[in-house]
Amino acid sequence: MPDSRTTTADRVSTPLLTLITQQSLDEDYRHVAERRAEQGSTPTGRRRLGTATVVVAVFGLLVTVAAVQNSQRAGVQSASRASLIANIDRGRADLAALQERIVDLRELDVSLQDNLDDVTAAAQGAQARVQRLGAVTGFGAVTGPGVRVTVDDGDHFTVRDRDLRPLVDGLWNAGAEAISINGQRLTARTPIRNSGAAIHVNFRPLSPPYVVLAIGDPRTLQADLMETTSGLTFRDTAAQLGFPWNMDNVDRLSLPAAPQRLIQLDWAVEGTAKENLVKRRKDTPP
Template sequence: MPDVEAPPNDRVNTPLLTLITQQSLDEDYLHVAERRAAEPGAKPRPHRLGVVVVAAFGVLVTVAALQTQQGADVRSASRTSLIEQINQGRDNLAELQRRIVRQRELNVGLQSQLDAVTSQQLAAESRVQRLATSTGFEAVTGPGVKITVDDNPDGTLVRDRDLRPAVNGLWEAGAEAIAVNGNRLTARSAIRNSGIAIRVNNRSLSPPYVITAIGNKNTLQADLMQTTSGLWFRSLVEQLGFPWSMDNVDQLTLQAAPARVARLRSAEQGTAAQNQNEHRKEAPE
């Protein structure tokens, strides 16, 4: 025989909440009918209690349905809010990463500028140190040569013109710093006689006169005697009979010139060579 298709089961397609409600009501009605059948002589009377129970059960079912719907709405809203927060967090993270990249690039640029400025600063400090040493406004220490000259016992005095050739010759021979009786010579220093006294940096000196020069002690004496000024100095002291000596020294310390010597009273724009040429043009023939 051919298979007969089973009728559709309505209980399968009925929502669970509706099914529970219907089944509860059917059971209540069945219970009431059975009680009536057991009491054939009894008069029908209202079943208020059953009605109340059914009504209460209906209220409970309704409340449960509402709570279930509200819970579903809350969960749906929470999920939507959470997705929005995640997306917003991703956007914030991406922006922070872009800012980090920009800051790193900025730091690299600033570090390069700092390195360049630091290099310039070190070069400037080194130049200042060299200039301070060569101009006499910085104390220096090192090996060198010491020349001592004294008055002739017969009364002939050493004059400024006798010391200047020694100093000029030492500069020409490569001396890095020179002092006379501890007075550091600078570009503004002068060796001058004031009466019978020799003055350096406006200070009077007393014999013997000691010229100290920092430089290569192994070659400074020989180089001095190779200069015209050095030869002229040696000729003068020997002709005038001044006691003198020249010795190498392993360690000399020359103090800086006093600050008052460095104070400028006037200045002209241009290099030294340019100013000298201008002065020559202005000088009368």
């Protein structure tokens, strides 16, 4: 039997937590031994086998459940990855299609811009041609330097259409580009004639004084007018009949367009005047 003094010393030197644990375990083992002694038997091998079987079954169930969960998770992950890859492929295909569309639209834009430039240039050229034709034919308003001729009735004679015609013809022959009488623009279809006592231009009656405006080179237009047969005829007529007239240069004249109703043609053929003349000569029998 151990020495009580030694045991007491050991207990005194043993840490309190260790002592409590040992005491508790010793008492638990003693109670279990006493209970088994009272029952008169010990655990059999069959009981141990059953316990082991249950433990193994539970462990197998846990392993199976874990395997099933891992398999399902793997399937979901695989499906998600495949779906993501498919979405990426579709996105790339859509992006490539859009990029091709952008290239096509850019090429179309360049082509349309070229066409627009061509149409704009053609429209500007046509507008310039219309303006030139309007100035030449009299159906477009024009401005520029020129001369102004004022003719009035005399004391004993009034100015007639036959008195103004030589003046107009002389100005055309002297190089005038556009002519108007009292605001009425002259064209190839403009009649100058008397209807009663009044002179009519473009079928509009005029009253004296008659102001004739002619756009041209003011440095030469007056002198050139007096060198034409028509200009000399007008000068001599004015001197004989005694109606006053004067001519001066003007830095800027503004002539209106002729009435649009004069543009309407009663008879016209396709082609230029030269082409039609050649055609008529060919069609005329010898």
